[in-house]
Amino acid sequence: MIKPGIAAAAFTTVVLLASPATAATALYGFTGSSVSGSFEITYVPNPNTGTLGTSPNTVDPVGSYIVSNITGTFSNATLGISNAAITGIVPSSPAAPDLTNLLAPRSFGFYPIVNGPPRPDGTPATGLSYDNLYYPGGSPKASSDYPFFGGVFDIYGIVFTIATDKGTRAVNFWSNGTIGGGTTYGAAVTDGQDVLDYAGDISVTAVPEPATWAMMLVGFGMIGGYARYRRRRIVFGA
Template identity: 40%
Template sequence: MKRKYLWLAALATLLLLTSVQALATVAYLNFSGPGINGSLALTYGVATDATYGNAYEVTGISGTFSDSNNGLNIANENVTSLVPINHATPEPTNLLAPHDFSRFAVASGLPAQSNGYITYDNLFWPGGSPQTASDYPFGGGLLDIYGLLFNLGGGKVVGLWSDGVAAPGSSGSAYYGVAVATKDRALDYVSPGVSVPEPGSGLMLLTALGVLLVLGRRRLADLSTDA
């Protein structure tokens, strides 16, 4: 009987160790620019973009966003979720777009070069993004030039992307852009000029799981002694 318990304890310990290794990482991004600011917690695990192995797929988001431009009066509004990626087809001449390249259609108000879309891929680049568009040579941000797209209340979405380290006005640091829109119209567009300090990150270690792991090891040691 003791051998049976020993085996079960060993199996439980192995499962707990595997669970700890599989826990996701959280990166904290604070950003600010003319009339806007926000604070985000981005959750990502081991899954990466199918084209870029150093681009991690963001799986969860929380935080707040504020925008006082254009009479929006958005004050510390909660971020509710990511807009799901939809694997849109990039322009035929763009050979560097990530596999997770996606588009969100906006009927009016975006700059002409946007062609009526906010592009995004919901990827996080801990080591800095490379060039990800054939016609735009800049990279190096924690997000790429497509960036994140997340939901606020009332049908509003917010895009946050990197304009790159060597982009005009960057002064050696990656500057970012922000767009606020609904599917009907663009509400605000600030790019470049948004700054994102280097974020903090850490493992999402669940206290209860850690306690179980310790108890499992102790139980295993006790059963080994009894045997």
């Protein structure tokens, strides 16, 4: 979910996304003023989807898939992290949300930290919310008190680990939804004790997989061949 004070990140997607019946992958690259890298996510069908809004935490949204793995590299100049290997997805740990949040997904949970962003009462949050859900067709509204939605992750997002020379760190990456005509994302890096950095101004681009490129090239070739055939027919038939 959107965290107080965490900067948003611009997100752009250019790849055609299909709904797989089995495991599939999607590759993204990202750059920003202090953050860069790329990741490939593996996502699988979600067997627990349904209509949200009657009670919290019983189903995940229709159209959601489960992120089962992630690989890639992550750099953060502010923290001195350069090309750190992304070592995997942190499994979701479902937990009870606020009972008034009827749109919270079944997979909603918290990544534990000690000194998180301040709550409304001033005490530090003890977890970063996440659900490891992926939406090829765009995420729906996922919180009763937050009106924005959209993006390949929802407002809770995913958590993955990276290996740095200072030890393992976790990165929370989520979507703030479409606000003011654009879909924005946010990211936070934590050592489990504190939130070390908020990443903003990140541009993310979906990269077609090799098989997708091959299909696109074949399609373009067929279109070009048909156009040449049509031109010949017009000339010969004149």
